[in-house]
Amino acid sequence: MALKCLIIDDEPLARETLEEYISKTPFLSLVGSCKHVFEAIEILQREQIDVLFSDIHMPEVNGIELIKMLQYRPYVIFITAYPNYAVEGFELDAVDYIIKPFSFERFFKAVNKCLTMSQQRNNKPANDQSKYLFVKDGHKLHRVLFDEICYIEAMKDYIKVVLKDRSIITHLTMKRVEDQLPQEQFIRIQKSYIININSLKYISGNMAELHDVSDKLPIGKQYKDLIFERFGLKND
Template sequence: MSASCIIIDDEHPARVLLADYVSKMPQLKLAGVFSNPIEAIAFINTQPVDVILLDIQMPELSGIEFLKSMPKRPKVIFTTAYQNYALQGYDLDVVDYLLKPIKFERFLQAVNKACDLLKLEQKGTPKVMDQVISVKADHRIHRVSIADIQYIEGLKEYVRFHLDGEKLITLESLKRLEDTLPSGNFIRIHKSYIVNKAKVKSIYGNQVQLSNSTYVPIGKLYRNDIMERLFT
């Protein structure tokens, strides 16, 4: 099953290039091409859209303003010539941030990430021990068992997966992982940390001790929620 995709960009050459890239991706179905977000709003309100390839600097309404106005957001990949919006992009939970001129290899990585997230959402929450997620790190795609994750550490626009005997760093949003991973099995304990509940051995002061003897700090704002979810 292919994901419905639209392109929003005020530059004609960029629209042509992205449409060509999409045509080479069997997992994507191009549903519309728009020169500005206002044109796209009416379409989105009547048609299901899974992925948006969205430029940022556009007249009348910027890509960021458009994204903030959406009550329910599809998977969004920013396509822009400007680097200085990267942190805003990750604050808005975008899937990826592609700098123009966009190479096909980089485009492929972003689309695969979006499709992986869509598949994970569509699968729902099967038995946690059987779940596997894809993590792109070190120029490879790693199959990571949910059960092997000790904790996940936020590093601005990157995250570090601390696994049983291995660490992986990938371009990802900690907020998106918090929303995507099964909430019954993972818990946010700090603005920079998510832990696997099954790996929690004890709470010692303002720290969580994990099964591999690692100590992870507890944020003040999260303490009451942690106590409730771990011990009730």
Template structure:
């Protein structure tokens, strides 16, 4: 995994970088001394993992994480254990108290690798007719013909099928790349819909089973081309 180290303390960055190098498990692609620099580096280089100090001048690590539109895996590093609850509510991989020790760092890296491997396999395109999704530790089959629409919800997606829905930790972009089906189409930054399930379209909104779904202007022309218009 490619990682970025963010800490306003020069010595803390140096010590953590040396420990990370000792593990032989990660590639350090950069170091940042404040949140603004970190935001730029994360946006530009998309690291797999960020070691993020919480208490920094100007913008805290927690504020930085909340500001990122696409969030990498985060391991918080801090001298203050009082942030633990808030940190885990942000769904971070781990929370390291300074001074960081090598055994504890190895545990955190193992957690991050497990999360990354899980996220990369949350939606698996096994066949053109169905996918498997991870649900409470089990893999469950979802037939593509049953999908009504898929909605983006932050770092998750919600797959709607008749009578039920599924929450999966992935992105709409990943779904588009893994599910190749002519019946499914992106019609908004937050929605993919099943073309054959559309009941009506009016004033930039389509309806599926009485649920209104917005159609973005940038997708409207492409949608019209795919519909069978008389």
């Protein structure tokens, strides 16, 4: 099924370029092309949009302010002439940040990320990309295999990805990373913790101990029954 797209840009040429590129991409379907935010909000209220292409500098309400207002956030790709907003864009979990003018190759690289994330969310294999995720740490982008992950910890606006030999702290929400993890391999044991089931050594009381790391992790009361049910056991 094609990903439903929405364009918001007050520049006609930018909208025309995106419309053309979307029409060339088999897994994308254009729902609307808007020149101002209020027109886009009407569409977002009645349509389930998968990918939102948004300019940043626009009259009345800019693209970043719009994303902050949305309760449900689609995959966001910022299209802008201003590179200085990149950090703020990625802090909103934007999938990509494209600087105008841009080529079809640059566009396709961005939307292909959305396709991969959507396939992983729906547990559909996307070649070998279903075996890892990318984690940004400063100016570095780490390719992390799922099998390397022991657990993931929420740290306010960041998460810590704990691997067998190191940890990576990145600006990402738990929900966004959970959507990228294979459900058959990972399970949430507490509001702030997701563990790799293959790393679980044992559960004692309300604590989980893992292989390869010395940390003992707390199990939330509301998650314990679900964990035991996952393993076909009763929480007596």
